[in-house]
Structure formats: C-alpha cells, structure tokens
Amino acid sequence: MAEEKLTQAAEATEARDAAQPAVVAQAGAATAAPSRRSLLAYAGAGLALGAAGAGGAAAMSGQGSGAMESAALAGAAVPFHGAHQAGIATPVQDRLHFAAFDVKTEDREELIQLLKDWTRAAERMTAGLTVGEGAVGGLPEAPPDDTGEALGLKPSRLTLTVGFGPSLFAKGRFGLEDKHPAALVDLELFPGDNLDPARSGGDLCVQACADDPQVAVHAIRQLARIGFGKTVVRWSQLGFGKTSSTTPEEQTPRNMMGFKDGTRNISGTDTAALDKHVWASAKDGSAWMAGGSYLVARRIRMNIETWDRTPLQEQEDIFGRDKGEGAPVGRARERDEPFLPAMKPEAHVRLAHPDTTGGAMILRRGYSFTDGTDGLGRLDAGLFFLAYQRDVHKGFIPIQRNLARADVLNEYIQHVGSAIFAIPPGVRDEDDWWGRTLFA
Numbered sequence: 001m002a003e004e005k006l007t008q009a010a011e012a013t014e015a016r017d018a019a020q021p022a023v024v025a026q027a028g029a030a031t032a033a034p035s036r037r038s039l040l041a042y043a044g045a046g047l048a049l050g051a052a053g054a055g056g057a058a059a060m061s062g063q064g065s066g067a068m069e070s071a072a073l074a075g076a077a078v079p080f081h082g083a084h085q086a087g088i089a090t091p092v093q094d095r096l097h098f099a100a101f102d103v104k105t106e107d108r109e110e111l112i113q114l115l116k117d118w119t120r121a122a123e124r125m126t127a128g129l130t131v132g133e134g135a136v137g138g139l140p141e142a143p144p145d146d147t148g149e150a151l152g153l154k155p156s157r158l159t160l161t162v163g164f165g166p167s168l169f170a171k172g173r174f175g176l177e178d179k180h181p182a183a184l185v186d187l188e189l190f191p192g193d194n195l196d197p198a199r200s201g202g203d204l205c206v207q208a209c210a211d212d213p214q215v216a217v218h219a220i221r222q223l224a225r226i227g228f229g230k231t232v233v234r235w236s237q238l239g240f241g242k243t244s245s246t247t248p249e250e251q252t253p254r255n256m257m258g259f260k261d262g263t264r265n266i267s268g269t270d271t272a273a274l275d276k277h278v279w280a281s282a283k284d285g286s287a288w289m290a291g292g293s294y295l296v297a298r299r300i301r302m303n304i305e306t307w308d309r310t311p312l313q314e315q316e317d318i319f320g321r322d323k324g325e326g327a328p329v330g331r332a333r334e335r336d337e338p339f340l341p342a343m344k345p346e347a348h349v350r351l352a353h354p355d356t357t358g359g360a361m362i363l364r365r366g367y368s369f370t371d372g373t374d375g376l377g378r379l380d381a382g383l384f385f386l387a388y389q390r391d392v393h394k395g396f397i398p399i400q401r402n403l404a405r406a407d408v409l410n411e412y413i414q415h416v417g418s419a420i421f422a423i424p425p426g427v428r429d430e431d432d433w434w435g436r437t438l439f440a
C-alpha cells in the first residue's frame with residue numbers, strides 16, 4: 001500500500017489517536033500494542049504490523065484491577081499475530097458479531113486468495129485501520145474499499161477469529177478430505193434440539209468481538225464485501241453483555257436470566273489448563289491444527305416470560321447457585337468450591353460440572369442476544385453459547401449429553417441453532433495467513 005494512502009487513513013481516523021491506551025496482550029504472551037500513531041509509523045516503514053506482537057513495553061493480559069482497567073483498555077488494540085488466534089483466551093470484549101459463511105467458489109486457489117485477503121484486512125482492522133485503500137480519498141468513480149462506519153472509532157480491542165466447518169472438508173470440494181480432523185464431527189441431534197438449518201452450519205466462520213458494536217459489525221461487513229462472489233453470509237448473530245469471561249479477577253457477567261454466568265471457566269492466563277483443554281496439539285492427529293482449537297456455537301433461545309414468573313427459590317434450585325452472590329448451594333461466596341450433593345440432582349451446575357461429566361472441560365465465551373420480539377409478543381432473547389475446546393468428544397459433547405438428558409433448565413430454554421468449526425492456529429506474522437497450515 002502506498003504511504004500516501006496510509007496517511008489518508010491516518011487523517012480520516014485521526015480521532016482514534018487521542019488518548020489511546022496501547023497495551024493489551026494475548027494471554028501468555030508479553031506483547032504490547034503500539035499506539036495508533038506508532039502503528040502508522042510502522043506501517044509507513046513497510047507495513048510491519050507484525051511489530052505489534054513484538055513490542056517491548058509492559059504487557060497487560062487480563063491480570064489487574066478489574067472494571068476500571070477494562071474501561072481504560074476498551075479502546076486499545078489486541079495484537080493480531082501470535083501462536084493462537086486472538087478472541088479465544090484473550091479478555092472477552094463487550095460485543096459480538098458472529099458470521100457463518102458458505103463458500104461459493106469451487107476453486108481452491110480462489111479460496112486460498114480469499115483467506116489471504118481476509119488476513120491482511122483483519123491485520124489492519126484489529127489495529128484500528130481501514131481496509132484496502134480506505135473509505136475516503138480514493139477514486140470518486142469507484143466505491144471505496146472501506147465502508148467507513150468505523151472512521152473515528154478506536155480499535156476497541158477488536159479480535160477476529162476464523163474457523164473452518166466440516167463441510168469445507170467434503171470430498172470433491174477443495175481436496176481437504178485427508179486433512180479433516182477427527183474432532184471436527186457433525187454434532188449429533190441432542191434431545192430437545194429444535195435446530196433451524198438457516199441458523200446452523202457454515203463452511204467458514206468469523207467471530208468478531210469488540211468493545212464497540214459498530215467496530216465489530218464493520219469488521220464482518222468488510223470481510224463479507226471482500227468475499228463477494230466467492231462466499232456469502234449464511235447466518236449471523238449479534239451479541240452483547242458477555243456471559244462468560246476469561247478474566248476471573250473481573251466481576252462475573254450476568255446472563256439474561258439474571259444469574260452470574262462464567263464463574264467456573266478456564267482463565268485466559270491459565271496456560272496449563274489452556275494447553276490441556278483448549279489448544280489442539282499435533283499429537284491429536286491433525287498436525288495442521290497445532291495451536292488451534294474447536295469451537296461449538298449454539299443459539300439458545302430462552303423462554304424469558306416463563307422464567308420471569310418462576311419463584312426465586314426455584315430459579316436458584318435450577319442453577320444450583322444463588323442469584324445475588326452466585327454462590328453454590330450451601331456455600332457463602334461465588335468462588336467457593338461447589339458441593340454437588342447439596343444441589344438438586346438435576347441442577348444445571350451439578351450436571352455440567354466435570355465431576356459429573358467424566359472431567360469434560362470447555363472455555364465458555366458466549367454472549368446474550370435479544371433479536372426483538374417473535375411476532376407473538378415474546379422476547380426473542382437468549383444465550384449465544386460459544387465454547388472452545390481441544391476435542392469436542394472431551395468437551396461439549398459429554399456435557400451437552402448430560403444437560404439434554406436431565407437439566408431442569410431445559411424447561412426454559414431451547415437450542416435453535418448449532419455449528420462447529422475447526423479454529424486454525426494463529427497468524428504468526430505479516431507473511432502468514434489464516435489457514436496456511438491447512439492448505440500447505
């Protein structure tokens with residue numbers, strides 16, 4: 001990209017320079033994100049955005065003093081490059097735009113080019129820059145490369161996380177059948193599932209998380225535009241009010257049922273737990289997935305109106321935790337160890353706990369959603385459940401089998417959308433691209 005264009009981008013987004021706290025690191029990596037201004041300096045010196053991952057300033061990886069620190073960091077940039085994709089173990093942002101895509105091209109080289117183009121655009125957007133030649137200042141006769149609605153907004157900790165669905169590996173499509181990981185199964189239909197095919201599946205996915213919804217929506221929109229003619233959005237979901245966090249030192253968020261959600265989750269700084277339960281290893285059978293993960297996405301509708309008429313004691317019995325503090329039954333504090341025998345046998349927490357599921361562990365990273373009303377005056381609201389794991393056979397599947405069989409919460413919820421994706425390892429530097437290890 002010509003230096004003058006980067007200067008244009010800098011001018012067009014000048015407002016984002018102001019007061020930009022500049023350090024957010026990927027979990028476990030002592031990295032620093034440069035200020036927007038220094039980023040542009042890097043870019044002008046050869047688009048070395050990878051330098052974001054190699055900076056030397058102090059790191060912040062979710063440790064520290066909670067809400068105020070989060071608020072201060074809300075405008076910062078999260079390094080895009082690393083061994084793992086950002087958006088999994090990195091601190092959870094406030095907003096989500098998740099999109100699943102169908103690939104329309106049948107040409108492997110076109111798909112590879114798409115992934116390369118997406119990677120370059122993602123590098124820029126996560127750094128707070130416009131895509132391509134920007135939103136303004138280009139040829140008046142042509143539509144701008146960037147749609148412009150993020151001009152003047154901060155990077156807002158935008159992370160973009162890409163994934164590949166089972167259908168991408170189908171025989172006769174892109175020659176990937178030999179690379180299909182054993183863990184990337186078509187999920188079984190669980191009892192009670194009422195899945196809408198129009199909200200399920202997908203060849204590709206992109207999870208965009210940011211502290212500003214407009215930044216997340218802008219990012220998905222640019223990737224969809226770049227993919228025009230090669231891929232189309234199959235379904236997408238907006239989310240708010242993160243329901244789980246990867247930063248246990250912060251206040252636990254509440255879900256739409258009013259309960260703290262995410263108390264017992266894998267922490268983004270617990271490298272031992274991440275290696276054991278979240279990151280795929282070459283030893284697992286698919287060498288190209290080393291450093292990646294597997295994502296299960298479920299759109300779970302809540303019968304909010306019925307829930308709202310349920311007595312408090314019953315609500316607390318259903319989860320096995322109290323509503324105010326979030327403490328397990330018979331305990332005083334949220335972080336106290338749950339004592340499962342004190343809970344009702346069919347309480348949600350009891351059935352989801354690793355002691356009841358043969359040790360199954362997942363990293364939850366879901367969001368609440370409210371998509372207006374359903375035409376019958378009921379809120380179309382619920383949980384867009386996102387769970388990362390090393391192997392779905394030791395994560396989502398055993399837990400969901402247990403929950404689908406007996407969870408008393410099932411009276412108030414219904415799974416209406418489902419998808420699974422292999423999340424490849426991170427993009428190492430500016431020469432690397434999403435999916436290189438798969439297509440190599």
Ligand SMILES: C=CC1=C(C)c2cc3[nH]c(cc4nc(cc5[nH]c(cc1n2)c(C)c5CCC(=O)O)C(CCC(=O)O)=C4C)c(C)c3C=C
Binds near residue numbers: 262302
């Ligand atoms: C298959 C996995 C899970 C689904 C689907 C799921 C749906 C779901 N959960 C809540 C609310 C809460 N879940 C909580 C704990 C919890 N849930 C799961 C898994 C699934 N939940 C796990 C593994 C755990 C942790 C169990 C443990 O080790 O103790 C809690 C309690 C607080 C917490 O620890 O997070 C709440 C609240 C809803 C509303 C929901 C579907 C709409």
Ligand SMILES: [Fe+2]
Binds near residue numbers: 348352
């Ligand atoms: Fe749960």
